[in-house]
Amino acid sequence: MSRLKFVTTAAVFLVSALVIDVGVSEARITSTNNEIRLVIPAPASAKSDGICDDTHQIGFDEQQGVLMLEDLRVNDPNRPDNTPASEIDPIPAGTVVDSHMLLFTRCPNDESFAEKRTTWTFNRPILGTMTDEDGNLEALSTPVLGAPGTTYPSAISTFRGLEGNDFTGPAPSDPGNPNKIQVRMGIRQVGDYMRVVTSGRLGVRIDIKPGSDPNCFNVNSQGVIPVAIFGSNHFDVKKIDQRTLKFGGLEVRMRGKRGPQCSIKDVDGDGKYDLVCEFEDDATVWEPNDTDTTASVTGFANGTVSYPNVPVEFRGSDAICVKPTQPQRRRYKRSKRSKRYRHDGYRHQLR
Numbered sequence: 001m002s003r004l005k006f007v008t009t010a011a012v013f014l015v016s017a018l019v020i021d022v023g024v025s026e027a028r029i030t031s032t033n034n035e036i037r038l039v040i041p042a043p044a045s046a047k048s049d050g051i052c053d054d055t056h057q058i059g060f061d062e063q064q065g066v067l068m069l070e071d072l073r074v075n076d077p078n079r080p081d082n083t084p085a086s087e088i089d090p091i092p093a094g095t096v097v098d099s100h101m102l103l104f105t106r107c108p109n110d111e112s113f114a115e116k117r118t119t120w121t122f123n124r125p126i127l128g129t130m131t132d133e134d135g136n137l138e139a140l141s142t143p144v145l146g147a148p149g150t151t152y153p154s155a156i157s158t159f160r161g162l163e164g165n166d167f168t169g170p171a172p173s174d175p176g177n178p179n180k181i182q183v184r185m186g187i188r189q190v191g192d193y194m195r196v197v198t199s200g201r202l203g204v205r206i207d208i209k210p211g212s213d214p215n216c217f218n219v220n221s222q223g224v225i226p227v228a229i230f231g232s233n234h235f236d237v238k239k240i241d242q243r244t245l246k247f248g249g250l251e252v253r254m255r256g257k258r259g260p261q262c263s264i265k266d267v268d269g270d271g272k273y274d275l276v277c278e279f280e281d282d283a284t285v286w287e288p289n290d291t292d293t294t295a296s297v298t299g300f301a302n303g304t305v306s307y308p309n310v311p312v313e314f315r316g317s318d319a320i321c322v323k324p325t326q327p328q329r330r331r332y333k334r335s336k337r338s339k340r341y342r343h344d345g346y347r348h349q350l351r
Contacts, residue, residue, distance in 0.1 A: 028061045028098050028198065030123045042147035048191050050151070052107035057116045057185060062099035062147040062195075065203040067234065067304065067312075069093055073137055074128025074197055077181055081167040085132040091197065094307025096314075098124060098200035099145035102183060105191030115186040119171040124198040125178040129168060131194045135160030138195045145195065153193070160193055168194070199313075202304070205230040206297050206316035210267050210276065216321040217281070224253050224278035227297055228267045229316060236305050237264065237275035245299040248286075250279040286322045295320045 029039050038056035045051060051058065071090035079085055091097060104116055130137035138161065142152050153160065162168070164186065171180035185192040208215040210228040217225055227247055231237040242260040245252050253261040262277040287293075296317040303309050 028064065028122055028124065029059050029100055030121050042150050044149065045151045046101065046103065046193075047151060047153050048105040048107065051103075052105045052191070055116075057102060057104045057118055057120075057183065059100060059102045059120060060147065062101055062150075063145050064098045065200050065315075066097050066099065066145060067202060067306075068095050068097060069306065072097065072128075072141070072197065075131045075137065077126050077129045077168055077196075078170065079129075079131060079162065079166075079168045081165045081184070083167075085162065088128060091127050092310065094304065094310030094312075095127075096200040096202045096312050097127065097145075098198045099141075100196045100198065101147070101193065102196060103191055103193045104185040104187055106187055113186065113188045115184070117182070117184040119173070119180055119182045120196070121171075121177075122179050122196070122198050124200065126181055127197050127199055129181070129194055129196050131162040131166075131168060133159060133161045133163040135193055138193055141195065145197070162192055162194060166192060201298070202235065202301075202312050202314040204235055204297075204314045204316040205232070206318050207267070208295060208318045208320055214321050215319060216323055218323045223281055224261070225250065225281055226276055226278050227318075229275045229277070229297060230268060231272040231274050233272075234305050235301070235314070236303070236308070237273055239301040239303050239308065240275055241300050241302060242275075242277065245277055245279075245297060247277075247279040247297050248295045250282055250285060253278045253280050293320060293322075294318060 038053065038058045040058060040060050042060045042062065043051050068091060070093050072095070073087060073090050075085040076088045100122065102120065104114075106114070130141065132138075139153070146152055162185065165184065166186060167182075167184045169182050171177060171182050174180055179198075181196065183194070207228045207230070209217065209226055225247065229237055229240065242252060242262050245260070255261050260277060262275055264273050264275055266272065267274040267276060294317045296315055298313070298315045301312050301314060304312055
């Protein structure tokens with residue numbers, strides 16, 4: 001059963017947000033097949049003396065599933081060279097976002113010029129970037145959007161962002177794809193830093209087969225699997241569009257004209273409403289004997305507690321174990337006339 005770990009509120013000049021950690025983590029930067037691009041786990045230090053590489057642009061995923069409590073200022077992802085970064089409409093409060101850092105840094109005392117141009121692909125649409133020349137937006141949003149445990153440069157400095165011939169724009173090979181961005185960075189000192197903000201999914205807490213531990217079920221394409229989605233101070237389950245719910249590859253069982261087979265109740269006794277839905281089982285979705293895996297529920301809600309009119313996408317995961325299909329045992333019928341058992345057209349005399 002997945003448990004709520006912590007809820008924190010962080011405020012920093014431009015930004016305040018809720019970082020809700022329920023153990024839901026998804027890889028976000030998806031492309032790794034370019035020799036001048038390097039995707040790494042979030043490092044202990046993003047400073048030039050902690051991570052420097054003049055042969056690669058480096059990217060890593062930062063905070064995910066951040067619920068913005070204030071508008072988030074961002075730059076236009078389409079920034080031609082020799083053009084200052086321009087701000088676009090801010091990402092509105094109530095939006096859930098994911099954050100990613102792209103950087104190109106020199107090692108200390110190395111002032112030779114280096115340039116790299118490459119295309120990055122994310123698995124969610126890009127909402128905006130932070131590329132202003134002095135790195136104001138990127139630096140001031142780090143306490144909220146930066147990767148936990150990573151040390152970032154503390155001072156806002158000239159040329160921390162993108163400048164001169166640096167640019168960002170659509171991927172040349174796929175210009176209409178909102179998940180891709182081409183980035184050109186040229187550096188002589190320190191390095192270039194830019195933050196990419198993509199749409200995110202709010203992490204929620206769920207319990208597969210409420211009340212059971214472990215959460216085991218048979219693979220037989222029969223029956224239903226109940227899943228509880230827990231409400232919280234920030235998430236109102238009554239706002240969920242139940243028809244959008246997916247559990248792995250399973251659909252919510254429908255009750256004819258009455259709609260999804262779901263009910264609202266307080267499952268865990270915390271005084272907040274939870275939603276329990278039953279999903280139609282399908283043997284093709286599961287791997288028998290898989291005892292060490294997780295399954296996720298995804299869906300859309302028409303808002304959150306703080307922002308009831310801002311739609312959000314959400315996701316929750318829990319551990320499962322899948323039992324193999326059990327062979328059906330033969331059933332014998334007793335004849336009323338001869339007091340014999342019959343099966344498959346053969347008679348078996350009682351002994």
